[in-house]
Amino acid sequence: MKIAIVGTGYVGLVSGTCFAEMGTEVFCVDVDTKKIENLNNGIMPIYEPGLEEMVNRNKKAGRLQFTTDLTECLNEVEVVFSAVGTPPDEDGSADLKYVLEVARTVGRNMTKYLLLVTKSTVPVGTAKKVRQTIQEELDKRGLDIPFDVASNPEFLKEGAAIKDFMSPDRIVVGVESERAQELMTRLYRPFLLNNFRVIFMDVPSAEMTKYAANAMLATRISFMNDIANLCEIVGADVNMIRKGIGTDDRIGHRFLYAGCGYGGSCFPKDVKALIKTANKSGYPMRILQAVEDVNDEQKSILFRKLEKQFGGQLQGRRIAIWGLAFKPETDDMREAPSLVIIDKLLKAGCDVRAYDPVAMDESRRRIGDIIYYAKDIYDAVVDADALLLITEWKEFRMPSWTAVHKLMANPLVIDGRNIYDIKEMEEYGFEYHCIGR
Numbered sequence: 001m002k003i004a005i006v007g008t009g010y011v012g013l014v015s016g017t018c019f020a021e022m023g024t025e026v027f028c029v030d031v032d033t034k035k036i037e038n039l040n041n042g043i044m045p046i047y048e049p050g051l052e053e054m055v056n057r058n059k060k061a062g063r064l065q066f067t068t069d070l071t072e073c074l075n076e077v078e079v080v081f082s083a084v085g086t087p088p089d090e091d092g093s094a095d096l097k098y099v100l101e102v103a104r105t106v107g108r109n110m111t112k113y114l115l116l117v118t119k120s121t122v123p124v125g126t127a128k129k130v131r132q133t134i135q136e137e138l139d140k141r142g143l144d145i146p147f148d149v150a151s152n153p154e155f156l157k158e159g160a161a162i163k164d165f166m167s168p169d170r171i172v173v174g175v176e177s178e179r180a181q182e183l184m185t186r187l188y189r190p191f192l193l194n195n196f197r198v199i200f201m202d203v204p205s206a207e208m209t210k211y212a213a214n215a216m217l218a219t220r221i222s223f224m225n226d227i228a229n230l231c232e233i234v235g236a237d238v239n240m241i242r243k244g245i246g247t248d249d250r251i252g253h254r255f256l257y258a259g260c261g262y263g264g265s266c267f268p269k270d271v272k273a274l275i276k277t278a279n280k281s282g283y284p285m286r287i288l289q290a291v292e293d294v295n296d297e298q299k300s301i302l303f304r305k306l307e308k309q310f311g312g313q314l315q316g317r318r319i320a321i322w323g324l325a326f327k328p329e330t331d332d333m334r335e336a337p338s339l340v341i342i343d344k345l346l347k348a349g350c351d352v353r354a355y356d357p358v359a360m361d362e363s364r365r366r367i368g369d370i371i372y373y374a375k376d377i378y379d380a381v382v383d384a385d386a387l388l389l390i391t392e393w394k395e396f397r398m399p400s401w402t403a404v405h406k407l408m409a410n411p412l413v414i415d416g417r418n419i420y421d422i423k424e425m426e427e428y429g430f431e432y433h434c435i436g437r
């Protein structure tokens with residue numbers, strides 16, 4: 001089977017590579033010539049464990065090709081996946097211009113039956129617009145070629161994307177015809193050996209499933225952050241609460257970690273977009289608005305704690321930061337709490353020294369050299385008045401606290417991910433603060 005995947009971002013590149021790994025012939029398409037040129041030279045646009053090796057292996061085997069020309073491969077493929085971006089437009093709704101552009105190109109150039117599958121996260125009703133767009137183009141050409149549209153939202157997590165794609169919990173597919181269902185079944189059959197389920201449903205439900213999943217997870221996080229903040233006031237420990245409630249099967253252990261807020265390319269954008277959809281539909285979702293508000297505030301919590309420690313006097317203080325990426329195992333800084341914190345620190349007149357194992361180039365690209373990029377965790381804390389832990393990278397878990405203590409001007413550690421032991425930190429002589437404990 002041959003397929004094309006348009007968009008070589010996280011979702012597109014990972015999906016294309018994993019399909020190729022299972023024997024499908026894949027064309028990965030992107031309008032960004034530089035990106036395609038790089039991929040053809042083995043240079044990855046993103047950092048994702050295991051990706052580079054898998055891309056190169058499948059390229060060598062001839063199953064994976066990179067091109068800027070969708071029209072060229074349209075005649076060869078049976079299925080086109082659209083995995084292009086849906087950035088929030090000015091009012092927070094998902095901007096569909098790239099999604100519809102793919103539909104237009106398909107409608108303008110297709111010569112035989114095609115199934116166009118949307119993998120991008122798109123609001124309910126988008127598949128209908130995609131169908132209309134293709135039909136309009138076919139009408140202009142005076143052609144009556146059969147086609148189908150489908151929705152196949154992606155649930156992969158950055159940093160675990162390959163594993164998530166190769167052995168997912170489930171595959172959600174919204175289809176409108178048996179032919180489309182049969183094609184999607186064929187395509188995903190190799191993955192079925194890993195014992196997961198393909199859940200077929202109608203297209204609007206598939207589109208909604210993705211938003212509901214991300215909104216539910218974001219809700220858990222904001223709920224736990226709210227509980228954590230209350231724990232601090234009433235003298236409880238949110239870690240104990242997490243263990244205490246997570247053992248209830250109905251609640252489960254995962255995604256109950258309080259911290260300095262969720263970031264990334266999905267949760268913030270999808271929560272916003274769902275709020276918009278709800279508002280437009282005349283059913284404002286109060287829960288989601290609260291989820292977003294709590295998260296926005298939580299992103300400044302480390303700064304507020306720091307302010308409190310110094311009685312509001314932050315001018316001229318040197319602050320060390322460990323972790324810039326929105327979470328470990330990625331260089332992604334989209335909506336990262338670090339950006340909010342750094343902005344506040346700089347406005348307050350602080351001198352910021354940051355270290356991240358992989359995201360420092362990304363940070364330079366985003367905010368330039370307005371902060372000092374440290375050589376390692378120890379260089380970051382030299383003469384620092386405080387250390388803020390923002391991302392829980394493994395290499396931050398067991399530093400030599402004796403060395404850190406010696407290097408810092410003032411032994412204050414504020415841990416935004418609750419990864420250190422309170423007693424141990426005190427034994428090392430630190431003033432230690434964390435979230436909800």
Ligand code: UDX
Pocket residue numbers: 154155156157158159214217221254255256257258259260261262263264265266267326327
């Ligand atoms: C998420 C979804 O998990 C994935 O299914 C979807 O396809 C895309 O969005 P991702 O953004 O890669 O994936 O990261 P994830 O690991 O889910 O973490 C999101 C954010 O939530 C991070 O900022 C993380 O630090 C935060 N988080 C996560 C918490 O604060 N507490 C938790 O308990 C879990």
